[in-house]
Amino acid sequence: MLSIEARGLTKDFKIVQSREGMKGAFRDLFDRKYRTIRAVDEIDLGIQSGEIVGYIGENGAGKSTTIKMLTGILQPTAGELKVNGFDPHREREQFVRTIGVVFGQRSQLWWDLAVRESFRLLKKLYGIPDEKYHAHLDRLTEVLEMGPLLEQPVRKLSLGQRMRCELAAALLHQPSLLFLDEPTIGLDVLVKENIRRFLKQINQEYGTTILLTTHDLSDIEALCHRVVMLDKGTIIYDGGLTELSRQWGGGPRLYLELEEEWDLTTLQGFTKDITAEWQHVGDRCYRVLLTGDNPSVSEVLSRVVPHASVKEIRIEEATTEDIVRRIYQEGVPNA
Known part of the structure:
Protein backbone atom coordinates (compact mmCIF):
# COMPACT_ATOMS: atom_id res chain seq x y z
CA MET A 1 0.00 0.00 0.00
CA LEU A 2 1.26 3.45 -0.91
CA SER A 3 1.47 6.11 1.80
CA ILE A 4 2.37 8.77 -0.77
CA GLU A 5 1.28 8.67 -4.40
CA ALA A 6 2.03 11.65 -6.66
CA ARG A 7 1.63 11.79 -10.43
CA GLY A 8 2.74 14.81 -12.43
CA LEU A 9 2.93 16.90 -9.25
CA THR A 10 3.62 20.51 -10.21
CA LYS A 11 3.81 23.84 -8.38
CA ASP A 12 4.16 27.25 -10.02
CA PHE A 13 4.63 30.56 -8.25
CA LYS A 14 3.78 33.94 -9.73
CA ILE A 15 6.18 36.66 -8.61
CA VAL A 16 6.40 40.38 -9.29
CA GLN A 17 8.96 41.36 -11.92
CA SER A 18 10.21 44.69 -10.61
CA ARG A 19 11.30 47.48 -12.93
CA GLU A 20 14.57 49.32 -12.40
CA GLY A 21 14.94 52.70 -10.74
CA MET A 22 12.59 55.02 -8.87
CA LYS A 23 10.42 55.55 -11.92
CA GLY A 24 10.10 51.81 -12.39
CA ALA A 25 9.19 51.33 -8.72
CA PHE A 26 6.46 53.98 -9.05
CA ARG A 27 5.05 52.28 -12.16
CA ASP A 28 5.02 48.94 -10.30
CA LEU A 29 2.51 50.43 -7.84
CA PHE A 30 -0.10 50.74 -10.60
CA ASP A 31 0.97 48.33 -13.33
CA ARG A 32 2.68 45.24 -12.00
CA LYS A 33 4.29 42.68 -14.25
CA TYR A 34 4.55 39.08 -13.17
CA ARG A 35 6.57 36.08 -14.18
CA THR A 36 5.98 32.44 -13.34
CA ILE A 37 8.56 30.24 -11.66
CA ARG A 38 8.13 26.47 -11.63
CA ALA A 39 9.38 25.16 -8.28
CA VAL A 40 8.28 21.53 -8.76
CA ASP A 41 8.05 20.15 -12.29
CA GLU A 42 5.74 17.17 -12.91
CA ILE A 43 7.33 14.75 -10.45
CA ASP A 44 6.11 11.19 -9.92
CA LEU A 45 6.67 9.81 -6.43
CA GLY A 46 5.43 6.66 -4.73
CA ILE A 47 6.36 5.71 -1.17
CA GLN A 48 5.23 2.42 0.34
CA SER A 49 3.88 2.19 3.87
CA GLY A 50 6.68 1.47 6.34
CA GLU A 51 9.49 2.90 4.19
CA ILE A 52 12.10 5.38 5.42
CA VAL A 53 12.98 7.57 2.46
CA GLY A 54 15.53 10.37 2.22
CA TYR A 55 14.47 13.38 0.15
CA ILE A 56 17.50 15.48 -0.73
CA GLY A 57 18.56 18.35 -2.94
CA GLU A 58 20.39 21.64 -2.97
CA ASN A 59 18.80 24.85 -1.70
CA GLY A 60 16.14 25.90 -4.19
CA ALA A 61 15.76 22.41 -5.66
CA GLY A 62 12.08 22.23 -4.64
CA LYS A 63 12.26 20.06 -1.50
CA SER A 64 10.38 22.39 0.83
CA THR A 65 7.72 23.13 -1.79
CA THR A 66 7.15 19.39 -2.26
CA ILE A 67 6.85 18.81 1.49
CA LYS A 68 4.36 21.70 1.79
CA MET A 69 2.21 20.11 -0.90
CA LEU A 70 2.46 16.67 0.68
CA THR A 71 1.40 18.08 4.07
CA GLY A 72 -1.46 20.15 2.65
CA ILE A 73 0.06 23.59 3.27
CA LEU A 74 0.24 24.36 -0.46
CA GLN A 75 -2.16 23.31 -3.18
CA PRO A 76 -0.51 21.86 -6.31
CA THR A 77 -0.81 23.79 -9.56
CA ALA A 78 -1.27 20.53 -11.46
CA GLY A 79 -1.02 16.78 -11.01
CA GLU A 80 -2.58 14.14 -8.79
CA LEU A 81 -1.71 13.63 -5.13
CA LYS A 82 -2.88 11.21 -2.46
CA VAL A 83 -1.26 10.94 0.96
CA ASN A 84 -2.59 8.26 3.32
CA GLY A 85 -5.55 8.03 0.96
CA PHE A 86 -6.46 11.73 1.32
CA ASP A 87 -6.14 14.82 -0.82
CA PRO A 88 -3.91 16.77 1.65
CA HIS A 89 -5.25 20.22 0.76
CA ARG A 90 -8.95 19.51 0.20
CA GLU A 91 -9.41 16.97 3.03
CA ARG A 92 -7.10 18.72 5.46
CA GLU A 93 -9.07 18.18 8.68
CA GLN A 94 -9.16 14.39 8.39
CA PHE A 95 -5.72 14.20 6.76
CA VAL A 96 -3.70 15.96 9.48
CA ARG A 97 -4.78 13.35 12.03
CA THR A 98 -2.81 10.75 10.06
CA ILE A 99 0.53 12.58 9.85
CA GLY A 100 3.21 13.98 12.14
CA VAL A 101 5.55 16.81 11.19
CA VAL A 102 8.85 17.93 12.72
CA PHE A 103 10.65 20.99 11.38
CA GLY A 104 14.13 21.37 12.87
CA GLN A 105 13.95 25.17 12.97
CA ARG A 106 10.30 25.54 14.04
CA SER A 107 8.47 24.42 17.14
CA GLN A 108 4.98 23.02 17.67
CA LEU A 109 5.37 23.34 21.45
CA TRP A 110 4.24 26.37 23.46
CA TRP A 111 7.36 28.30 24.47
CA ASP A 112 6.36 29.34 28.02
CA LEU A 113 4.39 26.25 28.98
CA ALA A 114 5.78 23.12 30.58
CA VAL A 115 6.31 20.33 28.07
CA ARG A 116 3.57 18.23 29.69
CA GLU A 117 1.05 21.08 29.23
CA SER A 118 1.95 21.34 25.54
CA PHE A 119 1.31 17.62 25.22
CA ARG A 120 -2.08 18.00 26.93
CA LEU A 121 -3.09 20.73 24.50
CA LEU A 122 -2.08 18.53 21.57
CA LYS A 123 -4.09 15.69 23.10
CA LYS A 124 -7.20 17.86 23.00
CA LEU A 125 -6.49 19.11 19.48
CA TYR A 126 -6.19 15.55 18.17
CA GLY A 127 -8.98 14.16 20.37
CA ILE A 128 -6.80 11.36 21.75
CA PRO A 129 -8.62 9.16 24.32
CA ASP A 130 -7.17 9.35 27.86
CA GLU A 131 -6.11 5.73 28.11
CA LYS A 132 -4.41 5.73 24.72
CA TYR A 133 -2.75 9.08 25.43
CA HIS A 134 -1.24 8.09 28.77
CA ALA A 135 -0.02 4.70 27.56
CA HIS A 136 1.66 6.16 24.47
CA LEU A 137 3.13 9.14 26.35
CA ASP A 138 4.64 6.77 28.92
CA ARG A 139 6.21 4.79 26.09
CA LEU A 140 7.60 7.89 24.39
CA THR A 141 8.88 9.26 27.69
CA GLU A 142 10.75 6.02 28.35
CA VAL A 143 12.30 5.67 24.90
CA LEU A 144 13.21 9.35 24.51
CA GLU A 145 14.26 9.73 28.16
CA MET A 146 11.99 12.75 28.67
CA GLY A 147 11.08 12.12 32.32
CA PRO A 148 13.08 15.06 33.77
CA LEU A 149 11.90 17.37 30.95
CA LEU A 150 8.12 17.12 31.24
CA GLU A 151 7.71 19.78 33.95
CA GLN A 152 10.15 22.25 32.41
CA PRO A 153 9.09 25.20 30.22
CA VAL A 154 10.07 24.64 26.60
CA ARG A 155 12.19 27.83 26.61
CA LYS A 156 14.51 26.30 29.22
CA LEU A 157 15.30 23.19 27.19
CA SER A 158 18.52 22.73 25.26
CA LEU A 159 18.23 22.18 21.51
CA GLY A 160 18.73 18.43 21.88
CA GLN A 161 16.14 18.20 24.67
CA ARG A 162 13.63 20.24 22.66
CA MET A 163 14.07 18.05 19.58
CA ARG A 164 13.27 14.94 21.63
CA CYS A 165 10.09 16.63 22.86
CA GLU A 166 9.22 17.79 19.31
CA LEU A 167 9.45 14.18 18.12
CA ALA A 168 7.19 13.04 20.95
CA ALA A 169 4.69 15.80 20.14
CA ALA A 170 4.58 14.74 16.48
CA LEU A 171 3.98 11.12 17.47
CA LEU A 172 1.45 11.53 20.32
CA HIS A 173 -1.50 10.67 18.05
CA GLN A 174 0.41 7.73 16.52
CA PRO A 175 0.44 8.94 12.91
CA SER A 176 1.13 6.44 10.16
CA LEU A 177 3.34 8.95 8.29
CA LEU A 178 6.05 11.21 9.75
CA PHE A 179 7.61 14.14 7.89
CA LEU A 180 11.03 15.21 9.19
CA ASP A 181 12.69 18.40 7.94
CA GLU A 182 16.28 18.77 9.23
CA PRO A 183 15.47 16.95 12.52
CA THR A 184 19.11 16.82 13.71
CA ILE A 185 20.25 20.30 12.66
CA GLY A 186 22.63 21.81 15.20
CA LEU A 187 22.69 18.71 17.43
CA ASP A 188 25.82 17.06 18.79
CA VAL A 189 26.88 13.60 17.69
CA LEU A 190 25.48 11.71 20.71
CA VAL A 191 22.04 13.35 20.50
CA LYS A 192 21.92 12.68 16.74
CA GLU A 193 22.67 9.02 17.34
CA ASN A 194 19.94 8.74 19.99
CA ILE A 195 17.35 10.33 17.69
CA ARG A 196 18.32 8.07 14.80
CA ARG A 197 18.00 5.02 17.03
CA PHE A 198 14.55 6.16 18.14
CA LEU A 199 13.36 6.71 14.57
CA LYS A 200 14.47 3.22 13.57
CA GLN A 201 12.64 1.84 16.59
CA ILE A 202 9.29 3.49 15.86
CA ASN A 203 9.58 2.44 12.23
CA GLN A 204 10.09 -1.18 13.25
CA GLU A 205 7.62 -1.17 16.15
CA TYR A 206 4.72 0.75 14.60
CA GLY A 207 5.48 0.53 10.88
CA THR A 208 5.61 4.33 10.69
CA THR A 209 6.47 5.66 7.23
CA ILE A 210 9.15 8.36 7.40
CA LEU A 211 10.06 10.96 4.79
CA LEU A 212 13.32 12.63 5.80
CA THR A 213 14.53 15.91 4.30
CA THR A 214 18.03 16.91 5.35
CA HIS A 215 21.35 18.37 4.26
CA ASP A 216 23.13 16.06 6.71
CA LEU A 217 23.79 13.02 4.56
CA SER A 218 24.98 11.04 7.57
CA ASP A 219 21.29 10.97 8.61
CA ILE A 220 20.42 9.49 5.22
CA GLU A 221 23.15 6.85 5.49
CA ALA A 222 22.09 5.90 9.03
CA LEU A 223 18.34 5.68 8.40
CA CYS A 224 17.41 5.29 4.74
CA HIS A 225 17.70 2.45 2.26
CA ARG A 226 16.16 4.62 -0.45
CA VAL A 227 16.95 8.18 -1.50
CA VAL A 228 15.10 10.56 -3.82
CA MET A 229 17.27 13.32 -5.26
CA LEU A 230 15.74 16.54 -6.55
CA ASP A 231 17.32 19.17 -8.81
CA LYS A 232 15.59 22.22 -10.31
CA GLY A 233 12.19 20.81 -9.43
CA THR A 234 12.66 17.40 -11.04
CA ILE A 235 13.68 14.02 -9.65
CA ILE A 236 17.10 13.03 -10.97
CA TYR A 237 17.51 9.86 -8.90
CA ASP A 238 15.14 7.55 -7.04
CA GLY A 239 16.62 4.34 -5.72
CA GLY A 240 18.72 2.61 -3.12
CA LEU A 241 21.87 3.97 -1.50
CA THR A 242 23.74 0.82 -2.49
CA GLU A 243 22.81 1.28 -6.15
CA LEU A 244 23.73 4.97 -5.95
CA SER A 245 27.19 4.08 -4.73
CA ARG A 246 27.67 1.25 -7.21
CA GLN A 247 26.54 3.25 -10.25
CA TRP A 248 28.04 6.65 -9.47
CA GLY A 249 30.60 6.16 -6.74
Whole structure:
Protein backbone atom coordinates (compact mmCIF):
# COMPACT_ATOMS: atom_id res chain seq x y z
CA MET A 1 0.00 0.00 0.00
CA LEU A 2 1.26 3.45 -0.91
CA SER A 3 1.47 6.11 1.80
CA ILE A 4 2.37 8.77 -0.77
CA GLU A 5 1.28 8.67 -4.40
CA ALA A 6 2.03 11.65 -6.66
CA ARG A 7 1.63 11.79 -10.43
CA GLY A 8 2.74 14.81 -12.43
CA LEU A 9 2.93 16.90 -9.25
CA THR A 10 3.62 20.51 -10.21
CA LYS A 11 3.81 23.84 -8.38
CA ASP A 12 4.16 27.25 -10.02
CA PHE A 13 4.63 30.56 -8.25
CA LYS A 14 3.78 33.94 -9.73
CA ILE A 15 6.18 36.66 -8.61
CA VAL A 16 6.40 40.38 -9.29
CA GLN A 17 8.96 41.36 -11.92
CA SER A 18 10.21 44.69 -10.61
CA ARG A 19 11.30 47.48 -12.93
CA GLU A 20 14.57 49.32 -12.40
CA GLY A 21 14.94 52.70 -10.74
CA MET A 22 12.59 55.02 -8.87
CA LYS A 23 10.42 55.55 -11.92
CA GLY A 24 10.10 51.81 -12.39
CA ALA A 25 9.19 51.33 -8.72
CA PHE A 26 6.46 53.98 -9.05
CA ARG A 27 5.05 52.28 -12.16
CA ASP A 28 5.02 48.94 -10.30
CA LEU A 29 2.51 50.43 -7.84
CA PHE A 30 -0.10 50.74 -10.60
CA ASP A 31 0.97 48.33 -13.33
CA ARG A 32 2.68 45.24 -12.00
CA LYS A 33 4.29 42.68 -14.25
CA TYR A 34 4.55 39.08 -13.17
CA ARG A 35 6.57 36.08 -14.18
CA THR A 36 5.98 32.44 -13.34
CA ILE A 37 8.56 30.24 -11.66
CA ARG A 38 8.13 26.47 -11.63
CA ALA A 39 9.38 25.16 -8.28
CA VAL A 40 8.28 21.53 -8.76
CA ASP A 41 8.05 20.15 -12.29
CA GLU A 42 5.74 17.17 -12.91
CA ILE A 43 7.33 14.75 -10.45
CA ASP A 44 6.11 11.19 -9.92
CA LEU A 45 6.67 9.81 -6.43
CA GLY A 46 5.43 6.66 -4.73
CA ILE A 47 6.36 5.71 -1.17
CA GLN A 48 5.23 2.42 0.34
CA SER A 49 3.88 2.19 3.87
CA GLY A 50 6.68 1.47 6.34
CA GLU A 51 9.49 2.90 4.19
CA ILE A 52 12.10 5.38 5.42
CA VAL A 53 12.98 7.57 2.46
CA GLY A 54 15.53 10.37 2.22
CA TYR A 55 14.47 13.38 0.15
CA ILE A 56 17.50 15.48 -0.73
CA GLY A 57 18.56 18.35 -2.94
CA GLU A 58 20.39 21.64 -2.97
CA ASN A 59 18.80 24.85 -1.70
CA GLY A 60 16.14 25.90 -4.19
CA ALA A 61 15.76 22.41 -5.66
CA GLY A 62 12.08 22.23 -4.64
CA LYS A 63 12.26 20.06 -1.50
CA SER A 64 10.38 22.39 0.83
CA THR A 65 7.72 23.13 -1.79
CA THR A 66 7.15 19.39 -2.26
CA ILE A 67 6.85 18.81 1.49
CA LYS A 68 4.36 21.70 1.79
CA MET A 69 2.21 20.11 -0.90
CA LEU A 70 2.46 16.67 0.68
CA THR A 71 1.40 18.08 4.07
CA GLY A 72 -1.46 20.15 2.65
CA ILE A 73 0.06 23.59 3.27
CA LEU A 74 0.24 24.36 -0.46
CA GLN A 75 -2.16 23.31 -3.18
CA PRO A 76 -0.51 21.86 -6.31
CA THR A 77 -0.81 23.79 -9.56
CA ALA A 78 -1.27 20.53 -11.46
CA GLY A 79 -1.02 16.78 -11.01
CA GLU A 80 -2.58 14.14 -8.79
CA LEU A 81 -1.71 13.63 -5.13
CA LYS A 82 -2.88 11.21 -2.46
CA VAL A 83 -1.26 10.94 0.96
CA ASN A 84 -2.59 8.26 3.32
CA GLY A 85 -5.55 8.03 0.96
CA PHE A 86 -6.46 11.73 1.32
CA ASP A 87 -6.14 14.82 -0.82
CA PRO A 88 -3.91 16.77 1.65
CA HIS A 89 -5.25 20.22 0.76
CA ARG A 90 -8.95 19.51 0.20
CA GLU A 91 -9.41 16.97 3.03
CA ARG A 92 -7.10 18.72 5.46
CA GLU A 93 -9.07 18.18 8.68
CA GLN A 94 -9.16 14.39 8.39
CA PHE A 95 -5.72 14.20 6.76
CA VAL A 96 -3.70 15.96 9.48
CA ARG A 97 -4.78 13.35 12.03
CA THR A 98 -2.81 10.75 10.06
CA ILE A 99 0.53 12.58 9.85
CA GLY A 100 3.21 13.98 12.14
CA VAL A 101 5.55 16.81 11.19
CA VAL A 102 8.85 17.93 12.72
CA PHE A 103 10.65 20.99 11.38
CA GLY A 104 14.13 21.37 12.87
CA GLN A 105 13.95 25.17 12.97
CA ARG A 106 10.30 25.54 14.04
CA SER A 107 8.47 24.42 17.14
CA GLN A 108 4.98 23.02 17.67
CA LEU A 109 5.37 23.34 21.45
CA TRP A 110 4.24 26.37 23.46
CA TRP A 111 7.36 28.30 24.47
CA ASP A 112 6.36 29.34 28.02
CA LEU A 113 4.39 26.25 28.98
CA ALA A 114 5.78 23.12 30.58
CA VAL A 115 6.31 20.33 28.07
CA ARG A 116 3.57 18.23 29.69
CA GLU A 117 1.05 21.08 29.23
CA SER A 118 1.95 21.34 25.54
CA PHE A 119 1.31 17.62 25.22
CA ARG A 120 -2.08 18.00 26.93
CA LEU A 121 -3.09 20.73 24.50
CA LEU A 122 -2.08 18.53 21.57
CA LYS A 123 -4.09 15.69 23.10
CA LYS A 124 -7.20 17.86 23.00
CA LEU A 125 -6.49 19.11 19.48
CA TYR A 126 -6.19 15.55 18.17
CA GLY A 127 -8.98 14.16 20.37
CA ILE A 128 -6.80 11.36 21.75
CA PRO A 129 -8.62 9.16 24.32
CA ASP A 130 -7.17 9.35 27.86
CA GLU A 131 -6.11 5.73 28.11
CA LYS A 132 -4.41 5.73 24.72
CA TYR A 133 -2.75 9.08 25.43
CA HIS A 134 -1.24 8.09 28.77
CA ALA A 135 -0.02 4.70 27.56
CA HIS A 136 1.66 6.16 24.47
CA LEU A 137 3.13 9.14 26.35
CA ASP A 138 4.64 6.77 28.92
CA ARG A 139 6.21 4.79 26.09
CA LEU A 140 7.60 7.89 24.39
CA THR A 141 8.88 9.26 27.69
CA GLU A 142 10.75 6.02 28.35
CA VAL A 143 12.30 5.67 24.90
CA LEU A 144 13.21 9.35 24.51
CA GLU A 145 14.26 9.73 28.16
CA MET A 146 11.99 12.75 28.67
CA GLY A 147 11.08 12.12 32.32
CA PRO A 148 13.08 15.06 33.77
CA LEU A 149 11.90 17.37 30.95
CA LEU A 150 8.12 17.12 31.24
CA GLU A 151 7.71 19.78 33.95
CA GLN A 152 10.15 22.25 32.41
CA PRO A 153 9.09 25.20 30.22
CA VAL A 154 10.07 24.64 26.60
CA ARG A 155 12.19 27.83 26.61
CA LYS A 156 14.51 26.30 29.22
CA LEU A 157 15.30 23.19 27.19
CA SER A 158 18.52 22.73 25.26
CA LEU A 159 18.23 22.18 21.51
CA GLY A 160 18.73 18.43 21.88
CA GLN A 161 16.14 18.20 24.67
CA ARG A 162 13.63 20.24 22.66
CA MET A 163 14.07 18.05 19.58
CA ARG A 164 13.27 14.94 21.63
CA CYS A 165 10.09 16.63 22.86
CA GLU A 166 9.22 17.79 19.31
CA LEU A 167 9.45 14.18 18.12
CA ALA A 168 7.19 13.04 20.95
CA ALA A 169 4.69 15.80 20.14
CA ALA A 170 4.58 14.74 16.48
CA LEU A 171 3.98 11.12 17.47
CA LEU A 172 1.45 11.53 20.32
CA HIS A 173 -1.50 10.67 18.05
CA GLN A 174 0.41 7.73 16.52
CA PRO A 175 0.44 8.94 12.91
CA SER A 176 1.13 6.44 10.16
CA LEU A 177 3.34 8.95 8.29
CA LEU A 178 6.05 11.21 9.75
CA PHE A 179 7.61 14.14 7.89
CA LEU A 180 11.03 15.21 9.19
CA ASP A 181 12.69 18.40 7.94
CA GLU A 182 16.28 18.77 9.23
CA PRO A 183 15.47 16.95 12.52
CA THR A 184 19.11 16.82 13.71
CA ILE A 185 20.25 20.30 12.66
CA GLY A 186 22.63 21.81 15.20
CA LEU A 187 22.69 18.71 17.43
CA ASP A 188 25.82 17.06 18.79
CA VAL A 189 26.88 13.60 17.69
CA LEU A 190 25.48 11.71 20.71
CA VAL A 191 22.04 13.35 20.50
CA LYS A 192 21.92 12.68 16.74
CA GLU A 193 22.67 9.02 17.34
CA ASN A 194 19.94 8.74 19.99
CA ILE A 195 17.35 10.33 17.69
CA ARG A 196 18.32 8.07 14.80
CA ARG A 197 18.00 5.02 17.03
CA PHE A 198 14.55 6.16 18.14
CA LEU A 199 13.36 6.71 14.57
CA LYS A 200 14.47 3.22 13.57
CA GLN A 201 12.64 1.84 16.59
CA ILE A 202 9.29 3.49 15.86
CA ASN A 203 9.58 2.44 12.23
CA GLN A 204 10.09 -1.18 13.25
CA GLU A 205 7.62 -1.17 16.15
CA TYR A 206 4.72 0.75 14.60
CA GLY A 207 5.48 0.53 10.88
CA THR A 208 5.61 4.33 10.69
CA THR A 209 6.47 5.66 7.23
CA ILE A 210 9.15 8.36 7.40
CA LEU A 211 10.06 10.96 4.79
CA LEU A 212 13.32 12.63 5.80
CA THR A 213 14.53 15.91 4.30
CA THR A 214 18.03 16.91 5.35
CA HIS A 215 21.35 18.37 4.26
CA ASP A 216 23.13 16.06 6.71
CA LEU A 217 23.79 13.02 4.56
CA SER A 218 24.98 11.04 7.57
CA ASP A 219 21.29 10.97 8.61
CA ILE A 220 20.42 9.49 5.22
CA GLU A 221 23.15 6.85 5.49
CA ALA A 222 22.09 5.90 9.03
CA LEU A 223 18.34 5.68 8.40
CA CYS A 224 17.41 5.29 4.74
CA HIS A 225 17.70 2.45 2.26
CA ARG A 226 16.16 4.62 -0.45
CA VAL A 227 16.95 8.18 -1.50
CA VAL A 228 15.10 10.56 -3.82
CA MET A 229 17.27 13.32 -5.26
CA LEU A 230 15.74 16.54 -6.55
CA ASP A 231 17.32 19.17 -8.81
CA LYS A 232 15.59 22.22 -10.31
CA GLY A 233 12.19 20.81 -9.43
CA THR A 234 12.66 17.40 -11.04
CA ILE A 235 13.68 14.02 -9.65
CA ILE A 236 17.10 13.03 -10.97
CA TYR A 237 17.51 9.86 -8.90
CA ASP A 238 15.14 7.55 -7.04
CA GLY A 239 16.62 4.34 -5.72
CA GLY A 240 18.72 2.61 -3.12
CA LEU A 241 21.87 3.97 -1.50
CA THR A 242 23.74 0.82 -2.49
CA GLU A 243 22.81 1.28 -6.15
CA LEU A 244 23.73 4.97 -5.95
CA SER A 245 27.19 4.08 -4.73
CA ARG A 246 27.67 1.25 -7.21
CA GLN A 247 26.54 3.25 -10.25
CA TRP A 248 28.04 6.65 -9.47
CA GLY A 249 30.60 6.16 -6.74
CA GLY A 250 33.45 5.67 -9.22
CA GLY A 251 34.64 2.51 -7.49
CA PRO A 252 37.03 2.25 -4.54
CA ARG A 253 40.22 4.32 -4.44
CA LEU A 254 43.42 2.49 -3.56
CA TYR A 255 46.34 4.53 -2.22
CA LEU A 256 49.80 2.94 -2.39
CA GLU A 257 53.08 4.21 -1.01
CA LEU A 258 55.93 2.39 -2.74
CA GLU A 259 59.53 2.02 -1.62
CA GLU A 260 60.76 3.80 -4.76
CA GLU A 261 59.48 5.99 -7.59
CA TRP A 262 57.91 4.26 -10.59
CA ASP A 263 56.90 5.55 -13.99
CA LEU A 264 53.11 5.75 -14.38
CA THR A 265 53.23 4.00 -17.76
CA THR A 266 55.02 1.03 -16.19
CA LEU A 267 52.55 0.83 -13.30
CA GLN A 268 49.63 1.11 -15.72
CA GLY A 269 51.09 -1.80 -17.67
CA PHE A 270 50.97 -4.04 -14.59
CA THR A 271 47.16 -3.63 -14.41
CA LYS A 272 46.24 -3.11 -18.07
CA ASP A 273 43.73 -5.98 -18.04
CA ILE A 274 41.65 -4.91 -15.00
CA THR A 275 40.53 -1.33 -15.76
CA ALA A 276 42.59 0.57 -13.22
CA GLU A 277 43.73 4.16 -13.63
CA TRP A 278 46.98 5.21 -11.92
CA GLN A 279 47.66 8.73 -10.66
CA HIS A 280 50.79 10.15 -9.05
CA VAL A 281 49.76 12.04 -5.88
CA GLY A 282 53.05 12.61 -4.04
CA ASP A 283 56.55 11.37 -3.35
CA ARG A 284 56.39 7.61 -4.13
CA CYS A 285 52.60 7.79 -3.50
CA TYR A 286 50.03 6.67 -6.06
CA ARG A 287 46.25 6.57 -6.32
CA VAL A 288 44.57 3.76 -8.24
CA LEU A 289 40.98 4.31 -9.40
CA LEU A 290 39.16 1.04 -9.96
CA THR A 291 36.47 1.69 -12.55
CA GLY A 292 35.56 -1.73 -13.93
CA ASP A 293 32.30 -3.60 -13.43
CA ASN A 294 33.79 -5.67 -10.62
CA PRO A 295 36.92 -3.86 -9.38
CA SER A 296 39.17 -5.81 -7.02
CA VAL A 297 41.89 -4.36 -4.81
CA SER A 298 43.43 -7.80 -4.39
CA GLU A 299 43.86 -8.15 -8.15
CA VAL A 300 45.73 -4.85 -8.34
CA LEU A 301 48.03 -5.87 -5.51
CA SER A 302 48.66 -9.30 -7.03
CA ARG A 303 50.01 -7.62 -10.17
CA VAL A 304 52.03 -4.90 -8.45
CA VAL A 305 53.67 -6.73 -5.53
CA PRO A 306 55.87 -9.06 -7.68
CA HIS A 307 57.52 -5.97 -9.22
CA ALA A 308 57.35 -3.15 -6.65
CA SER A 309 57.79 -3.10 -2.89
CA VAL A 310 54.68 -1.68 -1.19
CA LYS A 311 55.30 0.32 1.99
CA GLU A 312 51.73 1.33 2.88
CA ILE A 313 48.18 0.64 1.63
CA ARG A 314 44.97 2.63 2.16
CA ILE A 315 41.53 2.00 0.64
CA GLU A 316 38.78 4.63 0.43
CA GLU A 317 35.17 4.25 -0.71
CA ALA A 318 33.27 7.25 -2.03
CA THR A 319 30.86 8.54 0.63
CA THR A 320 27.26 9.46 -0.10
CA GLU A 321 28.27 13.11 0.27
CA ASP A 322 31.03 12.67 -2.34
CA ILE A 323 28.60 11.08 -4.78
CA VAL A 324 25.87 13.69 -4.31
CA ARG A 325 28.38 16.52 -4.69
CA ARG A 326 29.67 14.95 -7.91
CA ILE A 327 26.17 14.60 -9.33
CA TYR A 328 25.27 18.22 -8.64
CA GLN A 329 28.59 19.51 -9.98
CA GLU A 330 28.85 17.35 -13.09
CA GLY A 331 25.23 16.36 -13.77
CA VAL A 332 23.74 12.89 -13.74
CA PRO A 333 26.31 10.47 -15.22
CA ASN A 334 25.22 8.79 -18.44
CA ALA A 335 22.02 10.86 -18.46
